Amino acid sequence: MRVPTSIPGFDELVEGGFVENDVILVTGGPGAGKTTFGIQYLYEGISRYNEPGIYLTLEESPARTIRNMWRFNWDLERLIKEDKLRIISADRPIYEKHSYQSINSDSNSDERETTIETLIKNIAYQMHEIGAKRLVIDSITSLKISADPVEVRHLILGFITQLEKLDCTTLVTSELPDKSENFSVEEYLVEGVVRLHTFRVGGRKNRAIEILKMRGVKHDEQIHHYSITDNGIIIRKGTASP
Numbered sequence: 647m648r649v650p651t652s653i654p655g656f657d658e659l660v661e662g663g664f665v666e667n668d669v670i671l672v673t674g675g676p677g678a679g680k681t682t683f684g685i686q687y688l689y690e691g692i693s694r695y696n697e698p699g700i701y702l703t704l705e706e707s708p709a710r711t712i713r714n715m716w717r718f719n720w721d722l723e724r725l726i727k728e729d730k731l732r733i734i735s736a737d738r739p740i741y742e743k744h745s746y747q748s749i750n751s752d753s754n755s756d757e758r759e760t761t762i763e764t765l766i767k768n769i770a771y772q773m774h775e776i777g778a779k780r781l782v783i784d785s786i787t788s789l790k791i792s793a794d795p796v797e798v799r800h801l802i803l804g805f806i807t808q809l810e811k812l813d814c815t816t817l818v819t820s821e822l823p824d825k826s827e828n829f830s831v832e833e834y835l836v837e838g839v840v841r842l843h844t845f846r847v848g849g850r851k852n853r854a855i856e857i858l859k860m861r862g863v864k865h866d867e868q869i870h871h872y873s874i875t876d877n878g879i880i881i882r883k884g885t886a887s888p
């Protein structure tokens with residue numbers, strides 16, 4: 647079973663859409679369009695397939711997200727009123743507190759587990775309430791508040807494992823420095839990775855999209871141009887090189 651994003655030009659790169667119930671990562675630098683990609687996936691799911699969705703924001707306030715998405719004429723407030731969309735905002739300081747505790751040797755790591763668990767329970771509860779089939783987590787980078795890579799890996803692994811258990815097709819965003827050649831921990835853990843490249847050619851900003859992996863899918867392996875327009879993201883097939 648496939649879950650089409652209906653983002654113009656995208657689904658044909660992955661044989662029709664995401665595999666149902668997979669966790670897919672969308673990575674890119676600041677301003678690459680990760681939030682737009684995520685909201686577009688939810689918006690199209692609701693308007694074309696009547697599939698309710700959940701958006702978990704770990705960065706912007708829900709009010710800011712709603713306001714920003716107006717520029718694409720996406721009326722998220724209406725979708726929330728119709729019980730087709732829920733925006734959940736997570737409390738970042740909680741993670742900071744628990745991370746701080748677990749760095750210290752007398753830490754109670756159960757408490758941190760509980761925090762992730764509480765967040766997942768909240769998502770599962772809201773999912774059940776509106777019958778959500780699509781979930782977006784924006785962004786997982788906000789959870790990487792520890793300086794200890796082992797700690798970060800443990801936290802991200804725990805979170806993604808819990809997301810995989812949910813009966814939802816999940817898109818997770820993650821922040822990546824421009825032109826980074828390194829892989830981040832979450833890229834190894836998820837079923838699929840979509841990378842949004844931004845780069846400059848002669849002073850002009852260019853955008854290119856690439857499917858790095860999609861387990862069980864004969865996915866496209868080229869790099870394609872994409873633009874952010876008044877109607878959201880559009881992918882133009884044809885090679886682009888970052």
Ligand SMILES: Nc1ncnc2c1ncn2[C@@H]1O[C@H](COP(=O)(O)OP(=O)(O)O)[C@@H](O)[C@H]1O
Nearest residue numbers: 675676677678679680681682683717874875876
């Ligand atoms: N109508 C528009 N036309 C062209 N570009 C736009 C439009 N609206 C927003 N953008 C671009 O979208 C980018 C923001 O995308 P966003 O999804 O917030 O990125 P990210 O979440 O990766 O930081 C901005 O950098 C801006 O250049």
Ligand SMILES: [Mg+2]
Nearest residue numbers: 680681682784
């Ligand atoms: Mg964003």
